[in-house]
Amino acid sequence: MIRMKPVDIVIVGFGWTGAIMGIELADTGLKILALERGAYRDTSPDFVYPHNADELAYGIRGELFQPLARETVTVRHAVSDTAVPYRQYGSFLFGNNVGGAGIHWNGQHYRPSPEDLEIHSHISKRYGQKFMPDDMQIQDYGVAYDELEPYLEQFEYLCGTSGTAGNLNGEIKPGGNPFEGARKKPYPNPAVADTYGAKLFADAARAVGYHPFPQPSDNASRPYTNPHGVRLGPCNLCGYCERFGCFMYSKASPQTTILPVLMRKPNFELRTHSHVTKINLDSSGKRATGVTYIDAQGQQVEQPADLVIVSAFQMHNVRLMLLSGIGTPYDPNTGKGVIGKNYAYQMMSSIGVFFDKDVAINPFIGGGAGGVQIVDDFNADHFDHGPHGFVGGAYIYGGQTGGRPIQQLIVPPGTPSWGAGWKKAAKDNYLHATTVATHGSVMSYRDRYLDLDPTYKDAFGLPLLRITFDWHDNEYKMSQFVTERAQEIVKQMNPKATSLTLRKPGDHYDIRQYQTTHTTGGVIQGASPDSSALNRFQQSWDVSNVFVTGASAFPQNLGYNPTGLIGGLTYMSVKAIRETYLKQPGPLVQA
Amino acid sequence: MSSKQPSSPSRRDFLRQSLVAVPAVSLMGTAAIAQTQSGTAATPAVAAGPKYTPRYFTAPEWDFLEAAVDRLIPSNEDGPGAVEAGVPEFLDRQMEAAYGHGGLWYMQGPFVPDSPPTLGYQLRYTPRELYRKGIAAIDDWCQKQHNQKFAALPADQRDAILHQLEKGEIKLDDVPTAAFFSQLLTNTKEGYFADPMYGGNKQMGAWKMIGFPGARADFADWVEQPGKVYPFGPVSIEGAKS
Ligand SMILES: Cc1cc2nc3c(=O)[nH]c(=O)nc-3n(C[C@H](O)[C@H](O)[C@H](O)COP(=O)(O)OP(=O)(O)OC[C@H]3O[C@@H](n4cnc5c(N)ncnc54)[C@H](O)[C@@H]3O)c2cc1C
Ligand code: SF4
Numbered sequence: 068m069i070r071m072k073p074v075d076i077v078i079v080g081f082g083w084t085g086a087i088m089g090i091e092l093a094d095t096g097l098k099i100l101a102l103e104r105g106a107y108r109d110t111s112p113d114f115v116y117p118h119n120a121d122e123l124a125y126g127i128r129g130e131l132f133q134p135l136a137r138e139t140v141t142v143r144h145a146v147s148d149t150a151v152p153y154r155q156y157g158s159f160l161f162g163n164n165v166g167g168a169g170i171h172w173n174g175q176h177y178r179p180s181p182e183d184l185e186i187h188s189h190i191s192k193r194y195g196q197k198f199m200p201d202d203m204q205i206q207d208y209g210v211a212y213d214e215l216e217p218y219l220e221q222f223e224y225l226c227g228t229s230g231t232a233g234n235l236n237g238e239i240k241p242g243g244n245p246f247e248g249a250r251k252k253p254y255p256n257p258a259v260a261d262t263y264g265a266k267l268f269a270d271a272a273r274a275v276g277y278h279p280f281p282q283p284s285d286n287a288s289r290p291y292t293n294p295h296g297v298r299l300g301p302c303n304l305c306g307y308c309e310r311f312g313c314f315m316y317s318k319a320s321p322q323t324t325i326l327p328v329l330m331r332k333p334n335f336e337l338r339t340h341s342h343v344t345k346i347n348l349d350s351s352g353k354r355a356t357g358v359t360y361i362d363a364q365g366q367q368v369e370q371p372a373d374l375v376i377v378s379a380f381q382m383h384n385v386r387l388m389l390l391s392g393i394g395t396p397y398d399p400n401t402g403k404g405v406i407g408k409n410y411a412y413q414m415m416s417s418i419g420v421f422f423d424k425d426v427a428i429n430p431f432i433g434g435g436a437g438g439v440q441i442v443d444d445f446n447a448d449h450f451d452h453g454p455h456g457f458v459g460g461a462y463i464y465g466g467q468t469g470g471r472p473i474q475q476l477i478v479p480p481g482t483p484s485w486g487a488g489w490k491k492a493a494k495d496n497y498l499h500a501t502t503v504a505t506h507g508s509v510m511s512y513r514d515r516y517l518d519l520d521p522t523y524k525d526a527f528g529l530p531l532l533r534i535t536f537d538w539h540d541n542e543y544k545m546s547q548f549v550t551e552r553a554q555e556i557v558k559q560m561n562p563k564a565t566s567l568t569l570r571k572p573g574d575h576y577d578i579r580q581y582q583t584t585h586t587t588g589g590v591i592q593g594a595s596p597d598s599s600a601l602n603r604f605q606q607s608w609d610v611s612n613v614f615v616t617g618a619s620a621f622p623q624n625l626g627y628n629p630t631g632l633i634g635g636l637t638y639m640s641v642k643a644i645r646e647t648y649l650k651q652p653g654p655l656v657q658a
Numbered sequence: 659m660s661s662k663q664p665s666s667p668s669r670r671d672f673l674r675q676s677l678v679a680v681p682a683v684s685l686m687g688t689a690a691i692a693q694t695q696s697g698t699a700a701t702p703a704v705a706a707g708p709k710y711t712p713r714y715f716t717a718p719e720w721d722f723l724e725a726a727v728d729r730l731i732p733s734n735e736d737g738p739g740a741v742e743a744g745v746p747e748f749l750d751r752q753m754e755a756a757y758g759h760g761g762l763w764y765m766q767g768p769f770v771p772d773s774p775p776t777l778g779y780q781l782r783y784t785p786r787e788l789y790r791k792g793i794a795a796i797d798d799w800c801q802k803q804h805n806q807k808f809a810a811l812p813a814d815q816r817d818a819i820l821h822q823l824e825k826g827e828i829k830l831d832d833v834p835t836a837a838f839f840s841q842l843l844t845n846t847k848e849g850y851f852a853d854p855m856y857g858g859n860k861q862m863g864a865w866k867m868i869g870f871p872g873a874r875a876d877f878a879d880w881v882e883q884p885g886k887v888y889p890f891g892p893v894s895i896e897g898a899k900s
Binding site for chain 1: 729736737765768778779824846853856864865869875877880881882888895897
């Protein structure tokens with residue numbers, strides 16, 4: 068084994084949260100090393116026009132994603148089943164290179180609702196403990212919204228988020244989300260203009276009595292220089308956004324917001340093609356001594372470090388903790404243990420909305436986030452759940468992110484899947500269809516968790532992560548309820564036909580259908596080492612010189628996209644590292 | 659600090675060139691454009707190109723594929739069929755790519771092919787193997803049932819067999835027919851709609867048919883004109899214009 072010179076801080080995985088950690092720690096002058104398993108990637112030469120506009124390569128074959136041939140996960144529906152590998156991409160997609168999934172995300176940038184962060188306390192108080200089914204094990208984050216607000220803002224100003232404030236210092240503002248928590252400052256940029264599908268949706272939603280607003284977007288609405296002095300250009304709604312890199316410097320990513328500055332810091336080093344396999348511990352098991360990785364030549368390398376930041380994405384964070392033996396693995400039979408606990412996902416439904424030929428939707432005009440309208444009336448606890456008997460909710464989304472024909476072409480119900488009938492329907496409807504969808508939360512449950520698979524291995528011979536997951540009744544009810552609200556809006560849009568994808572009781576989790584890459588939990592944060600793996604600063608309770616960033620810290624999932632909250636939690640964590648931990652290394656919260 | 663041009667020179671040149679080539683059609687509906695463009699404006703280089711010789715598929719396999727995709731997306735007045743769009747060529751070229759070799763999939767065993775369909779593809783076959791085995795088995799079955807290979811059967815009979823395959827109603831020894839059909843249909847639509855540089859979607863015919871502008875990827879001026887038909891025809895990555 069090769070042994071490298073020690074560094075002060077090693078960052079494992081260099082995507083969204085690894086980059087934030089890097090830049091926020093760089094001014095300490097400490098020696099920082101980021102290890103990234105993938106390649107270096109930058110707007111030029113990697114995402115340039117016209118090569119980025121290739122649906123087959125990026126959207127379908129997944130050029131930018133983690134090659135599943137080398138490493139995947141296994142999936143089963145129940146604790147008693149045998150898991151099988153996720154052999155082809157479907158349900159979720161993993162990032163793989165410098166920038167991580169931050170390269171090929173949509174840029175839908177949300178804050179959590181205040182009650183999302185204290186969900187267990189909030190639900191108990193408003194509806195009583197009994198409102199939650201026995202096997203639901205939702206928890207508070209250990210961080211309240213007001214405390215997190217400055218960090219949520221910091222991430223929005225890094226990204227140049229385009230949106231309309233709905234609650235400025237407690238004052239409800241027209242055109243924004245009236246249900247959001249109070250923000251101290253408006254969004255750094257005005258909202259992106261609506262695409263036509265979104266406009267039709269918003270008009271209908273208003274007529275029904277709901278409160279549509281433009282989706283907060285990290286596709287910039289205008290040129291923007293962020294606090295690091297890095298510039299973004301305006302988005303042109305190219306329609307090749309999610310699953311693609313941005314050729315316009317318009318989508319916030321580590322490349323467009325942080326790397327131009329961070330890469331020049333003399334005390335920062337990035338090593339690509341460095342796949343970390345383990346966080347090493349000393350003989351006490353209470354202190355990390357660094358990490359082991361496999362380099363481009365396939366050699367094992369030991370990298371000593373005083374502080375280890377694990378920012379390899381939710382699934383990989385959980386796997387690394389399990390492979391390294393940090394924290395007690397979760398046991399679904401006893402409910403004890405923390406690593407792998409509370410895996411959760413999201414539940415979507417969608418409605419295809421088909422108009423006559425005089426309605427020109429032009430579906431190919433779309434940004435990953437911008438140009439879409441949202442109704443948040445039925446998300447989080449924005450409405451009285453009492454009569455409905457479920458926890459959580461969904462936002463309703465109107466418009467489209469693009470009209471890429473292999474993936475995004477939709478046809479009316481009753482259309483055959485091939486032949487002359489399919490072809491005619493594709494031709495007649497393509498330009499005249501849009502989508503209304505719901506984007507819903509999933510709670511955490513005793514029998515939904517992550518551990519190491521006993522059979523299947525990655526290219527290095529290490530066990531794959533195993534997902535045990537299926538839907539619970541609470542989520543079917545949630546999805547049914549919010550989808551009915553979405554259907555009211557669609558009816559008001561007066562289309563000639565609609566199609567519906569809704570997950571109903573009896574439908575198992577289907578890994579063939581893409582829903583979201585918003586997988587959560589497994590290294591959750593919270594108030595006590597008995598119930599969580601990390602404290603509120605994302606520091607391991609067990610090994611205090613290990614911090615773990617990303618959605619693995621979420622004790623259950625939200626109805627929102629996660630990265631706004633992930634970014635906020637990362638900024639809160641890194642501030643505590645910089646201002647407290649580095650001065651006196653040790654636990655930031657006493658167990 | 660880093661002040662970057664929001665648009666690279668090559669992109670600007672590319673767009674300028676392609677916009678110059680677009681006739682002043684901004685007041686015409688998309689249907690009208692599709693009509694004017696699908697006929698005479700075709701790039702002759704492609705139309706007159708030499709006939710493609712398959713590299714992976716054998717002659718009988720090639721016959722099967724042409725006969726099958728011709729039914730999946732038939733040629734008619736609505737637009738090009740899969741055969742004239744070059745879908746068989748696309749399929750053959752994909753078989754030579756990492757994708758065809760299963761290089762993009764996790765292919766370690768054990769394989770549990772009778773897992774619930776909701777857990778996704780669990781066969782041991784790469785796309786190349788699935789096509790090879792599937793086509794041989796179906797041709798065999800056709801020979802036994804109808805005394806002819808699939809490609810020699812009339813269109814309505816081919817349609818009926820494809821429906822049976824889709825529903826998994828034909829049982830073959832090694833190959834689950836629904837999985838084979840789903841692979842074939844998915845790849846056929848990919849070839850039909852992917853950029854022409856992959857061998858299908860010849861002359862961007864499928865894009866013209868539906869009104870998709872291909873690799874234009876520049877709509878800043880159009881989002882503020884909601885409901886107006888977008889006037890420009892497609893461009894492709896290698897610079898084909900219409
Ligand atoms: C198609 C798509 C669309 C999305 N859209 C949205 C959206 O609109 N809004 C939203 O909020 N979120 C969205 N997301 C999710 C968002 O991308 C993630 O939440 C975010 O990137 C998470 O940041 P991270 O730092 O935890 O992980 P990542 O950004 O994925 O970075 C992890 C990095 O770690 C590296 N790594 C992993 N394992 C190792 C190892 N063993 N050794 C070394 N390096 C390793 C990976 O290669 C990667 O570069 C989307 C995701 C996808 C895939
Ligand atoms: S839609 Fe906008 S932000 Fe997204 S890739 Fe295109 S130009 Fe970039």
